[in-house]
Amino acid sequence: MSQDSILLAVEQGVATITLNRPQSLNSFNADMHEALRSALEKVRQDDTIRVLVLTGAGRGFCAGQDLGDRNVAPGEAAPDLGYSIETWYNPLIRALRDLPVPVICAVNGVAAGAGANIALSCDIVLAARSASFVQAFCKLGLVPDSGGTWILPRLAGMARAKGMALLGDKVKAEQAEAWGLIWRCVDDEALTEETRKMAEHFATQPTAGLALIKQALNASTTNTWDEQLDLERDLQRQAGRSEDYREGVSAFMEKRQPQFKGR
Template identity: 75%
Template sequence: MTQPSILLEIDQGVALLTLNRPDSLNSFNADMHAEIRNAISQVRKNAEVRALVITGSGRGFCAGQDLSDRNVAPGAEVPDLGESIEKRYNPLLRSIRELPMPVICAVNGVAAGAGANIALACDITLAAKSASFIQAFCKIGLIPDSGGTWSLPHLVGMARAKGMALLGDKIKAEQAESWGLIWRCVEDDQLMEEAMQLARHLATQPTKGLALIKRALHASTNNTFDQQLDLERDLQRLAGRTEDYREGVGAFMEKRTPKFKGQ
């Protein structure tokens, strides 16, 4: 029986999605794209899930595209890589970014190419100290995709973004943290414990409010200051109508721990 390309576990409000092609450093092929698309759809539809953790099996997080899945043989027709991005990678990145819950990435090893940029598209990215990030596209004559040309300048500034993209150097986890590329670097044996502890905490928080925070922060990169003020007004109006807001205020007034239901 063929081993599944991804594994999905759901427990205590947390979905754990594991990329599961360890022999190829969890690189993407067509089957893996289909399976992860289905898994994220399940997560979105499951009202009990209030946080998602994405990680990889084996010694790497994700090496990006499996080049053997679209090898360019001598004399063969040139592939349309734009079609692959439009049909597979772009929908994946949009689905991760638009999930109405926190998405945590636990980078357990090398994250290269699209694998690096998928990790950077998550809301909170943790990395093991042995992990690294590589914008490997320039090594084969391509440009960073999967949102890389957007994420890198926003996260680390244009100078470092250009250095990463044009040189393709390995950025180790501790350097990634110091640059602001990721949230935190942790000891290898503590990575999953910390990621799951963080996810379980977020799964007890006001999920709709957290989703609105994501919307506001994402919009801020394109909005003017006045537009962002208007958006804050509109989203705060929505947040103030949630049951979790009512519970949060009630718990504060009654000096007790709130019990949020994500409603």
């Protein structure tokens, strides 16, 4: 599949979605949202896909919202930004979080505004050493959206979350790794290869079981202790009935590499 603003490629169980508006640092307009929504739905419906890689074309990952679509001339009515969030950004974040395969974000350059929070909503974030994360909302008198006010305190702690959100300073990839915002910072020239190796690993793993792990970890942020224990019980019961569990145990006993079927 190829659309002007979004590229989708699928090969050997690995889906790669590339944000493809490099002339505007892959910032979002309505057409790009539509194309990305369609691509994510194709990934969800394709049982052969076992991992998704999300990245950006050109020198940046994503600069967030295309402000050319938000410019307000003197005397014009103010735009309803809540409508934009409800229509586009919240469904996008939910779709990424709920996708039943691991989602790797390869941040190849700046990730700003909603672009930063879209990246941080993915399961594993690899960032080029030259990449940076910017909560640019405060520079426009806005509030971090796309899950930012929920994600940042949980990943980096409240003090760092407030510093990022209120100051809007760049956080370089190395600092993001040190703060626990991302999984790993790698040299720029190594980003593509590191992402490929991780994606190929996930393409051989028990995908349905990984989806249950995502479900459990996501629920842990709001569940009580007892609720989480009950959820672990229920999900483990489900996982234990899978063919991949049988294969994993058999491979362990037979001292061989497992051949998981995923979903």
